[in-house]
Amino acid sequence: MADKTLDAKGLNCPLPILRAKKALNAMDPGQILAIEATDPGSAKDFESFCKQTGNELVKASENGNVFYYEIRKV
């Protein structure tokens, strides 16, 4: 269950990442941020974001045109 949900649908690069970073900044370590996005580039971008920031990408899925991610804050 996510502690916070970010609607990044309709936003294009780099906004989903920037909004996610901002949301994570306001959260506590261990909490989970859920993100919905429509930017097809976001799949690779969130993977890279997590790899570089140490946050954990616990879930990444796609349903039609909507991408869904869950990130656990490090």
Add this chain to the structure above:
Amino acid sequence: MATQKRMAIIATKGTLDMAYPPLILATTAAALDYDVTIFWTFYGLQVLKKNRSLKVSPVGNPAMPMDPLPEAFIPNILMSLPFVEAAATAMMKAKIKSKGVASIDELFDMAMESDVKMIACQMTVDLFNFKHEDLVDGLEFAGAARFFEVAQGADITLFI
């Protein structure tokens, strides 16, 4: 925690399209916990104006998509008519908005919020008779030697 990574960018362009790369990379790097500095020089200073009005020029720009017309369909001599630049800029801004791409104003504000350091080239300020008060707050004014201080030891250095 490992030492913070650093990125230093030189931004030299002041058109609407070319204001994007330094600001996209700077905001993204900041989101990846980089310490980021942009050194704005020459036409890049246009991006620092409080009342920036950046334009995109279709003149001599055959790669610019002009849909519904095919690329490079309109000859340069028509592109240089007075209203064409304004029309192309309006079209580009509408496209940017409709595709959910951030505006330059938004990206610039986000860069400032995420503590991207902005250095304005003082030589260019003098060269073009810009006034410090016409530029946004929070800038540092310096020259090439200052850039080297920033860039030495940076993990990523870009000239845009």
